[in-house]
Amino acid sequence: TLKLLETLDIPYKVWARKSDDLNSLETKIQTSTHILLAIPDDIIEEFIISNQNMLKNKLKNKIYIHFSGALYTKLAYGAHPLMSFSNNLYEDHVYSKIPFILDNDAPDFKTLFPKLNNPNFKIDITKKTKYHMLCVLANNFTTILWEKVFADFEDELNIPKDVLHPILAQTCDNLTQTKSGKSVLTGPFVRK
Secondary structure, eight states: OHHHHHHTTOOOOOOOTTTOOHHHHHHHHTTOSEEEEOSOGGGHHHHHHHHHHHTTTTTTTSEEEEOOSSOOBTTBEEEEEOSOOOSSOOOHHHHTTOOEEEETTSOOHHHHSTTOOOOEEEEOGGGHHHHHHHHHIIIIIHHHHHHHHHHHHHHTSOOOGGGGHHHHHHHHHHHHHSOTTOOOOOTHHHHO
């Protein structure tokens, strides 16, 4: 999210729970309208409640936004970036194309992120767990399979993994170009 803000030259302030004190937080929030919570899901509510109490409600009239795909809380709006992130940054143009999935009771996207034009969609809060599970399934399980194939090609077959790049790219193209409900399976699966 910070890279997206930087790309669009949107000013922001960073406060880190582990290295900054509450005085620093109090100073940084005075002119802020939005508080973006990039912290683990299981401490988001605790963080909001405890800091509102400690800062004597100076955080009360702020717009809180968290980035969890699964969490729903009445204390903050959910805005999940539907993207796979690694330790490497992407090219600037990638960030403006990342879709955000909002809680259905959240304000419109422009209220949450006034200067962003990313695609965005709302989801019923009762379906967030399924949504997040599907994201994890699609991204992580396919990644595990491809990591295994890449490693075995190099380690056991002595074939460089970049040989697999065309089939991976074509598989992704086939999946994205095919109508929903149609299969793009090939080979032994199709032949049964």
